[in-house]
Structure formats: structure tokens, C-alpha cells
Amino acid sequence: MKQLVEELLKGNRRAAARLITLVENEDRQKTELLQAIYPHTGNAYVVGITGAPGAGKSSLVDQLLQEIRAEGLSVGIIAVDPTSPFSGGAILGDRIRMQDHALDQEVFIRSMGTRGSLGGLSRSTREAIQVLDAFGKDLILVETVGVGQSEVDIVRTADTTIVLLTPASGDSVQTLKAGIMEIADLFVINKADLPGTERTVAEINMMLDMKNSASWRPAVIPTVSIRGEGIEELWTALKEHRLYLETSGQLAEVRLQRVRRELTEQVEYLVKNRVWAEVKDKFVLEELIEKIARREKDPYSSACELLDSINFFESKS
Ligand SMILES: Nc1nc2c(ncn2[C@@H]2O[C@H](COP(=O)(O)OP(=O)(O)OP(=O)(O)O)[C@@H](O)[C@H]2O)c(=O)[nH]1
Ligand SMILES: [Mg+2]
Known part of the structure; x- marks a missing residue:
């Protein structure tokens, strides 16, 4: 067990995968493992991406990976699907082209479904994040299918939360759950090649206008993730939000709250x-x-x- 953690800290990918499986399965040694890992965590920056099924989250993550890798940052990706029973190495769904990055040693991809997440999906997600944090990943992207309360819990672990909408779901802005609106640090309108994009952008901006003026106003960024459009803007906005959190002292505050919880x-x-x-x-x-x-x-x-x-x-x- 101690050896497994040592292997993780050395950068052994199989150790990382195995440890995530152990925490997912509520292994008896789980608490001990998490204890051993904890001193090595706290360095990764966590980004949550949530949106309706098929909104283009994985395509977006795939594109974002190129920006991130171009800056030399290592990345962990956790794809969480509360509607899927499957967990494991492969990314959920076959549509995704992230396999291109599968050979990149600095990229680690893992999917999580409900089976095996005996302690609850948000809990196992949080623990998987800790494993990847200790593993040394600079950035951890958590992709969550937005289907209920669970994704709100899951993204509460993120430093920056991206809420992804599409213009196709014309009524999506109205039907968005209040909780989701509150947690968004950035809005992405993906599939901006489809009609209705401008209206959706305007609606979200209007909604943001009505909200009490917080010191951070979420950017609303149209993207076409299948063509890589808007990705650079998104990456810039992400870095801006991070800088904002760091310089305003909010990152420390938010992380303290998280530890409290x-x-x-x-x-x-x-x-x-x-x-x-x-x-x-x-x-x-x-x-x-x-x-x-x-x-x-x-x-x-x-x-x-x-x-x-x-x-x-x-x-x-
Ligand atoms: N027209 C258009 N289609 C897109 C765009 N981005 C993604 N798609 C398509 O939308 C479908 C779903 O994309 P995914 O990236 O798998 O979406 P997802 O949100 O990860 O889906 P789940 O993980 O199943 O919830 C695929 O067929 C993509 O090719 C886009 O910008 N424009
Ligand atoms: Mg996906």
C-alpha cells in the first residue's frame, strides 16, 4: 500500500489508476491511502465543466487540452457521468477524440460512473482529484454531465466552474437550475455554429445584469468545439479567472471553505x-x-x- 503511494508520487500512471479504483470501491485501506496522499495535494488547479448530455463537453475538453499542453502544463481529466454505471480507464462515450492524447504521458484520463462509487459520486470524484493532485497534475479538468443535484456537488470541488450551454436548447437559459447559475464562473455557448447563439449569449448577459453585482462577472464565450473556435478565448478567460481568485484572496478563502466542508x-x-x-x-x-x-x-x-x-x-x- 505504501509502495503504491510511492509509485504514484514517482509518476507511475498505473499506480494512479489503481489508487482511483481503490478509493472508488471504498477499499478498506482507503482512508489510510488518502491520509498518505494528502500532504502531497493542494498544488493542482481544478476546473469543472458541466452541461447537458451531448452539449459538447468532451469535445471542448479535447480542444482545451491543446492550449493547456502548448503551455507545458500536465493535465488530469475526470469525466463523471451520474447516468452511467461504468467507471474505468476509457473516457465515457465513444464520440470523443481524446484518444489522440492518450499517448501523451502528461495527460491522464479517467471516467467515473455510479458503479463502484460506493461512497457517492461526488465523494469519489473529490478523492480521485486528490489522487491526481498528488500525482502531480498541474491542472485537473472535471467533466460532469449536468443532470441533477449531483453535478452541483461535484463542481463545488472546482476552483473555476464552466457551465456549458448550447443555442439549440433555446429554452435552456430559463430552465437552468438556479444552483447551476450560481456556480458558473464562465459560460460557454458551444455549438455556436448553430442558429440562436446570439440570442442565448444575450439572454445570459441579461440574466447576469440582473444579478447582484459581484466583483467577478462571468464571461460568456461562444465556441465551436468541433472546429476549435473560441477555445483560445476560453483558455484566456480561464486564466483570468484564476488570476482574479488568486489576487483577490478568494482562492484561499474558497479552499478554506472546502476544507471546512x-x-x-x-x-x-x-x-x-x-x-x-x-x-x-x-x-x-x-x-x-x-x-x-x-x-x-x-x-x-x-x-x-x-x-x-x-x-x-x-x-x-
Ligand atoms: N455542430 C456542432 N456540434 C458539436 C460541437 N461540439 C460538439 N458537437 C457534437 O456534439 C456531439 C456531442 O459531443 P460531446 O463532446 O461528446 O458532448 P458531451 O457533452 O461530452 O456529451 P456527454 O459526455 O455524452 O454528455 C458530438 O456529435 C459532437 O461532434 C459544435 O461546436 N458544433
Ligand atoms: Mg462527454
Whole structure:
């Protein structure tokens, strides 16, 4: 196990892939692994890209890779699809041409689906990011299919979040979930070769006008990712946002919040696991549930009784 982490730090790709699989599968040694990795993290810059299925996220990432590699930065790519059961080495979907980069040693690509993500997809994504961070990747791109709350959770791990829309979904701006609008640092209108692009750009700008004037106003960038148009502009905007976060002190602030959340989550995770493991041993849960359903007991005192049964409150007195 220690050897695996050492291999990772040395830049062994297979070690990276294996470690991600281990954390995904909630391996028993997972916590130990993440502990060993943690001191080597904190150097990567994380960019989240979210958008509807088929909006062109992978095509965009593929194009962006060329800009990033041209500057000599190493890249980790995690493609997260909450609708797919598949995880593993290959990128999700076959449409993607990222395979061109597969031989590039400085590019590491990994897809994640729901199977194997026993601890929850956003949690495994966060942990995979840590692995790639320790692996030494300068930049980590997380591509998420925007289908629900999960992508909001996933992109909360990103330093910069790109929300990708297409003009084709003419009503997309109205139907966008509030949460998604809030997390966007940059908007990309991909498939700008299709009609309706100008209207979509205008609608988003109008929406941004109405929003309270935050100190960062997201740029709205039309792209045609299959032809590489607008990619340079996007890469410039990304770097601007990063610079903004760094110089305003917000990056440090946001990362502190993230650590706060992670610590809280980890405590809750441990408590929950421990409590349920013990309660299940000592209590006939189903019987209790039926009693509550028959109104012979109530859920409030029953919860306390459950915790009492494992002496949960004892340390307090
Ligand atoms: N016309 C046009 N088609 C595009 C553009 N970008 C991507 N596409 C096409 O849109 C389809 C989906 O592209 P992907 O890059 O796989 O989209 P995605 O968002 O990664 O898709 P999922 O990962 O399945 O959600 C492909 O057929 C692309 O060729 C574009 O700028 N213009
Ligand atoms: Mg994709």
C-alpha cells in the first residue's frame, strides 16, 4: 500500500489508476491511502465543466487540452457521468477524440460512473482529484454531465466552474437550475455554429445584469468545439479567472471553505458508519420501524433509544 503511494508520487500512471479504483470501491485501506496522499495535494488547479448530455463537453475538453499542453502544463481529466454505471480507464462515450492524447504521458484520463462509487459520486470524484493532485497534475479538468443535484456537488470541488450551454436548447437559459447559475464562473455557448447563439449569449448577459453585482462577472464565450473556435478565448478567460481568485484572496478563502466542508463531511461519515454498524448489531430495527408506523412509538424517542443502546451519549456525562 505504501509502495503504491510511492509509485504514484514517482509518476507511475498505473499506480494512479489503481489508487482511483481503490478509493472508488471504498477499499478498506482507503482512508489510510488518502491520509498518505494528502500532504502531497493542494498544488493542482481544478476546473469543472458541466452541461447537458451531448452539449459538447468532451469535445471542448479535447480542444482545451491543446492550449493547456502548448503551455507545458500536465493535465488530469475526470469525466463523471451520474447516468452511467461504468467507471474505468476509457473516457465515457465513444464520440470523443481524446484518444489522440492518450499517448501523451502528461495527460491522464479517467471516467467515473455510479458503479463502484460506493461512497457517492461526488465523494469519489473529490478523492480521485486528490489522487491526481498528488500525482502531480498541474491542472485537473472535471467533466460532469449536468443532470441533477449531483453535478452541483461535484463542481463545488472546482476552483473555476464552466457551465456549458448550447443555442439549440433555446429554452435552456430559463430552465437552468438556479444552483447551476450560481456556480458558473464562465459560460460557454458551444455549438455556436448553430442558429440562436446570439440570442442565448444575450439572454445570459441579461440574466447576469440582473444579478447582484459581484466583483467577478462571468464571461460568456461562444465556441465551436468541433472546429476549435473560441477555445483560445476560453483558455484566456480561464486564466483570468484564476488570476482574479488568486489576487483577490478568494482562492484561499474558497479552499478554506472546502476544507471546512470536507472535515465536517468526514466526521459525519465516520459517525454515521460507526453508529449504524453498532445499531444494526444491537437492535431489531424492522420491528421498531413497524411499531413507529403503528404509532406505538415515535421516531424521536426511538432515535434516542437507538443511540442510548450503543452508549452514544455516555461520553457527555
Ligand atoms: N455542430 C456542432 N456540434 C458539436 C460541437 N461540439 C460538439 N458537437 C457534437 O456534439 C456531439 C456531442 O459531443 P460531446 O463532446 O461528446 O458532448 P458531451 O457533452 O461530452 O456529451 P456527454 O459526455 O455524452 O454528455 C458530438 O456529435 C459532437 O461532434 C459544435 O461546436 N458544433
Ligand atoms: Mg462527454
